[in-house]
Amino acid sequence: MGETQHFRLAGTTNVEEIDYDHVDGHNVIYWEDIEQIFPGVKHVKNGNVSVKLLRDSNRNRIIPHCIKYHPGIVLDVVLSPSSENTSAAVGRDMNVISNTTTEAIVESLEISQPSEDTPSSDDRLSTLSRSSTLPSVGAFSSLKRSRTSMSFKQIATLARQDSTESKLEQLLVSSLPSELQVQVRASTNVRDSLIQAAKNGQVQQSNEQLVVCLQELSGNVMEIKNMASMIMDLVSKNYKLTSDNNELLTRVNEMQTVLDSKQDEIKGLQIQALDRLALLQKSVQTLLTQTYELHEYPIPRLFIVLPQDTSSWNPLDLLSNKFRLYFLCECGEHTKSINSKIPHHIHLAKHEGYDIARPNEFFQRYGPYVHTILQMLKYGFTVAGVAIPALSHLVRPDAVGQVTEGLKLLTDNLEPGMNQVMDYIEKASAEDGQTVVGISEQMDNNEALEGADLRQLESFLKTKDESRALGNLYRTVTSEGHVKWVCIDHFRENYQEKAAKSFRETVNALQGQFDENIGRVEVTLKSRVQAEQLYQALGSARSVYELKLVLDWDTTQGDFKRLQNALTKTSVGVLELQLWDTDGPNSDILNRNQRYDPVIGIMRHPSIQSFSIKGPRNFSKRSTLLSRQDDFSNLRHLDISQYQLGDDTASYLISKAPGLSTLALDSLDLKETGSAKVILDALANASTPGFRIQSFTLLDNHQLGDPFLDNISSVVGRSELSVIRIWMREDERRVRILESIQWKYLRWLTVCLKEGTFETSVMRALVDGVTKMSEKVELEEFQFLSEAGVPLTLPEGDLLRTFLSSMTLKDLRLKVDISFEQTLSLCGLTDFSRLESLKLWTKRFDSAKVDAILDGLQHATRLNKLILHGANITDEQKKQTMAKGTSLQGHWNDW
Template sequence: HRISNAISPPLESSTATSPSAAAGAEAAATWLTSDEEPASPTPRAGGRPSRASQQFIARVQSILLDSTHQLEVYEQSILSEPSARSDFLIRGVATIQQGLNSIRQELHDVVPTLRAEIAKNTTLQLQILEMQTAADEMARRMLEMQQHAIGLQEQTLDRLATIQGRVSAILTQTYELHEYPIPRLFIILPKEDGTRTEALRNVFAKQFKLYFLCECNNHSRHSGAATTTGFGTSSQGMMMMPRQEIHLARHEGYDLDRPTEFFEKYGSYVLTLLQMLKYGAVVAGVVIPPLAQLRIADGLDTAKQSADALYSSIEPKVDSAIEYLQGLSSSNLGSSPTTENTATYEDSLEALEGADLRQLSSFLKINDEGRVLGNLYRTVTGEGHVKWVCLDHYRETYGLSAQRELREVVESSRGRYDEPTGTVSIELISPVQARQFYSILATSRYVQELQLTMSWDTTLEDYRSLKEALQQSNVIRLELVGNMTSGPKTDILNRTRRHDPILQLMAGGKLKMLSIRGVKDFLERTSKVPSIIHIRTFELQSSVVMSKDGPQLEKLVMVSPMLYELVLLVQDIDAMFALLSPLIKKLKRFRTLTLHQVASRTAVNFQYDPAATDDKAPIISLRGDGIESTKLALIHRVRKLTIQKYQETHQIQELVSRVVKKHQSSLEVVEIKCLADHFPSVTDWFHREIKGYGHKTLRQFVLHDGFNSVVICDFQNSKSLTSKLELEEISTCESDNPAQNLTTLFERHGSEIKVLDLDHNFTQLQASKFLQSIRQAQGATKLRTLTWDITKTWDGRIFRDMLPALRMCDPTVLQWVSIKINQGYRDVFQNHQLQQPPQAGIITVLDDQSGSSGRENLGMILKKKANRLELRARGLNVIVSKLQTACNGIGGPFEQLEELYIRGFEEKFGGRSVKWVQSLMQRDISIRQQQQLSVPAFQVETDVVTRPLSMSSDTKMSGSPATPNPAAAVVPVKPLAAFKRLTSVTLFHVHLVPLSWELLINSIDFLTIRHLDFTLTNFADSELYLLTRRCLSKVKKCREIQAEDERAGLSCLGVEEWFAVEDLKEQEKFGLMVWLDRTE
């Protein structure tokens, strides 16, 4: 039993470990010779016993059972036969000894196997431990990733909350009419041009277009507005309501003129609006759906069907624009685009002010002059806040029938109604006509600005009628013009209170801006000033006399806490400022005071900063003839001095010297308007002047002439005077001292000039200085437009010397070279005599008596660079002959010519001259025929240039259709020259024989021509019939080609034909328009 108890535990346990079985057996064997209890074997962790262990255990069990049986037999034998005890004992011991020997042998055989099993189990345990350690590490990393994801999610939510807050700040900001001249919501998207080849894409890689947004929401709708108009129609004919959410306006967008400055000024603002479109927002009832839910087809309905592909993938374009703006913010901070840096950049975001909005249009390349930006319409809410909405929402708000009725009334009075801006300009000549207009105005909720001229002797009742109509209307800006009369004698009893209804309008709260001109004695003929006036901008262009109008004006300003801007026509500027200055300091919102002096054309503008911590020292701007007469610039603290009228140099220097010396502790900016050729001399003088005073507050010194500017910021370093120079246009004909001033300008800044307009004042010395400046800049000239106006005899050597400058210009920069042959044109109009002017000047240039190279140089300029050729002279046939000789001598037609303008003086245009014009018009046809025999423009290799790299902003670059067909590729015979299309032909005051007209008309290519002008010529009905027939024939041919193209399934159209077909699709509904200016 002791042996059984010692060995039985490993038999019963299924989890015994090595050396469990062996240890149990050895313990049993050892126990035979000792009285100690065997130690229990260590249990095996994990898994079933090995096969060797199982076999050993089974053998031990068999031996134990046999031994137990022998013991039981021995016990029974002893009990039955005591005499046989010893025999049984001997046999039992032998049997047991035999079993133990067998166990020992089994142990000896199984121990190596058990040791191998132990080693294997140990290895497995180590592997399990490593796997458990790796699992723990993975769990730890997963936990860290989960925590990081939660952190990113929290940052994203915080970021979205920040964006929501900025969007809320932008959308909830309210603008008055004078602060909101153009739409305020706009975004930028990358600009793609399918016409560019791959070699040029990196040149235009960062071009963008600006798109405006419609601000429509429920708040922009009037409660009483009609809701039965302005609906869209679905493809099933169902009426569709316009979406009441912010969306992209229906416009093809605007190119950016100065993108770097634009992003510096509006980058963070545009980034917030782009993020608003991407993620969506709901702010104060305004709904902006996320980008994935935005219906782009409603917003980007462009004027050209060929541009549809540009807007098909709006989401990646928004992402690209956001990434670009964030990259700009990171580069400005000098670090990587991290979330913290981006947030810091965007923290500087502030809602745009009215001045910022007014400057926006200067950054856009606007081709639709006269139209409102983005095809949006201005509306005014019931609270007087301005919003810009699309045409659908505008019509939904106001309806069509009422607008039509207003338009009829205004046009019947020879007025003007501008629907997009809600502006009515009308002149009324009688009270009867005024009552008819007032009745319509009172029910018109869509007129926000009214320019009203009252051309009769107005009475008190007339002003009351006007007041009642305006109180019922939605007009917030009124420009009232009188006829400077004293009023009828029948109204003499109301003379002292005749203008009281106007003051009551100012106190009503609805009218925000009021301008009064031509109303005699306005302040004198008001009896009582209301207790409070809500007007924001008040302009009184009737002379204000201090002795009789001063007290009334003082009362009016005191009760106008919302006054923002005040403009007055005064007798004494200094006295009026002394009167108003203490009152203005009490107005928290006041910004601008402008005083015009009656006696002279002097004007002083005072700009106030409400956030200023000092005593509201104004920024003073002076302009006019008598600026030296006012003492304001020397008495009061001046932070900015602006002289906005051309003055003599010594006058400017004297005034600026006094101001700089007087205001050393406050003056920050000095801005002077002067001719560009004075920039070097004035700059040198000011640097010497400021160096003597050691100014610490002065930040900028600005010179400009409207087009050109120079800004100086470093006043301590004489070698680094100019920090920013913009020479947009320099003209030799405007200089008052061209010999010296322009020479210095060309020498210092010749390479910075972008537009150069030359006439006979341009000298050989100036040409050499100009070229010297370009050479010093290592050819990096910014010249993009060069114009020669030939009016007198020129030195032909100038052409030869200027030609290297043109060759040094980068072809991607130089866009326009124009040579105007204008010999004798000015003399004719100055003398008012149709006399024969001399031709020596132009003929000398063409013949170039100094040598044959002059003719070659002029011809090369015309052939390679001239975009516009303008001939204005008598004796056109002679000039054309000389010009033809100069150009044909070098071979080939004009390569860059786009516009041809010929102006004669009722003279006959000879046959040779007509053929020359015909050759210029037909070159486009021959060039396109060559292109159809070679590789299309979109498949030409980079070394075969078929189009110029750069052109003027209003010229469309030719390119490929949306999906070019590889099957249409043909190997070119030879590289083609970079020809442009002739798009405009003007013949003015010339006469042609009928045969010549027929030749010209047959030479017209209607696929490229866009403008024909035959003013004051003998163009008759027969020529008109021929022109119309040719045009319609070309239209029919284009449609046949298009139909054949669709049936064939491949593109056989050339580049020009493809554009022409697209134009025809857009213009089918307009038909053919012909404008004739005939003398008979």
């Protein structure tokens, strides 16, 4: 119903709407607002249940008074009885009755024996006839019972209207007790007989009957008098009570006026606090409910920063202080099981934290985010199913004994440490011309952390973990598709250890890899039997979110159908599929032109957000893709980077996936400008907010002229590339594409020098472009490929060293004609401390040179893969490097 609560007066159908407010994490309706719409409200009911006023934790009613918001329900309002109006109406009616009806009845009926003054029969008959217009005894009897449905005023009015004689008489008689009804009807019969006798001339007989009738009626006159006296006593008492009530009501109104004045003062003070609280809550809502796709959410996002030692904090020299980052477990309603026995509120991860390198740069980048998180923890929130506890509960008691002494100290130093960091951020922001409000506005503008920010966060941490599972946290996905990172206790709360163990054993038996922290599986299947074994295990593995699958046999359409059926039973959101580039076996020849239709079905499955396919180059020819009306709106990331698309297929896929935010595309290896233009137009017209080409490859399109290259530069310039591959020839035209890139998103760069003579100016332009780029971003992967005969040395110095001297890489691949001396020079680069993978083309180096290279890489402590293609590597060297956690190989397959 939007942001209002619906009410109606009990017993009616007219509905009124009243706005609700947010107080202490609850949606409430103020009682004052209800009284404005329904004056005199006594209480509110939800069906047969009264809705109580809200109370605080001390069981005191919250001031101002309010009730809880009931979404989707119409509440009934019950009013207090209006004593003043009711008594006034009764008094007026009784005055009319007592002053007219009773006296008239008594006057007309106080007759005993006939005398000389007795009117003639005609007069008596006329008098008797007129008496029939008076209300009968039943009217007063019914008043005594207080059950008549007519007011006294209505009865008196009817009594004065001759036209309603019969109706009034019947009404009053029917309201009498049964014994009085018999008497009245008998008297009425006598009266009718007298009238008829008078008309027939039987006067004497009429007189006798009249006497009998009057004697009977006179007995009821006293009863009527007594009843009237009793009614007047009741009216008098009721009037006195009404007067007392009015006096009391006046005093209550005076007190209410004073109370309202005090409440206005309190509200004035609360409004300022509530405004700031609402602004912060909006920021927290944005932060906690932002949806991340799996491929954009590589590490935990909730963390706090505290001083390493609060006792040594120096407020005068802020730059001298040291900080430590602690990740938080994002548990909540999504981690609860039916019989859960552990708390499910945000808490510090079971980890001693990470020292922060370059804190000044860190706070420039993440300061507003950290400030918002600390405010959230300080004031407490319940947003999007995430409960923020009191600070004393942020460190779980059962976690204290399982981590280092550094985490134990947080219990006592948590709040002062948070205040010190918040002051630090606010002072640093003030120096930059910002304010605390400015920081909140940044969060209001939805400047939360993106995938690129999260990936770069790790570069500021002085990590000692052998694995990349930061904070010992595990990645999970809620039923709404939100990614959450939780501790092992909350991870296993919803994931039975028995099922997890069975799945791990299956993956290990297939010689695959299962990273349980992020829910990623990589496995190569050699046959249908192995595939069936994995598919069965996947059905019970609820924590697999990323799947890299290699089907290493000549697959048929039936194999793809079995894969499609298996994936529908899983939570896989990121799928990387690698297939053979064949048309399938002869036994499947009848399905050849629909061979990949099940794969298309996988692409449009609602849970698949990221899809990558490699291998088959005849994908569109061996499927009914272009003749279908598919909807790929579920896709956020599409990687077709090893697939040569025709212009029609590429533009079709782009138009049918309106939700794409990233696209890895290697489809521009086209020989005709017209075909390439169709794809470029489709990319340029993509209307999805946030759409960007993530991966782009410009292959050996030497026939494409300057206008086409300019068009490519325009599209690339509007994109947010994280991967770019450029095949260079002997001119400077392609270097212009490097100049148009938005470097802040770039993470992977490939440069390939084709055969030809490269002028110094071309190489200088290339080196300048890469050098400028490396000053703005931290590349994670650099691949440099060169065909034989291309010179690699500039007059100014070594080309490769010029490339790499300013880069901080995790993955370096060099397929160039590199000498042993150049190799040793590269290994000596200090920035290789972050290097995780190194692949070199080494021209048959002998084992002695391999030893020299290994010695030169001693400072590359995070290196886990080293490939020296063509080198003579001994088994002993492999064992030595494996003991240090590095896999050493002598052959490089995936150039």
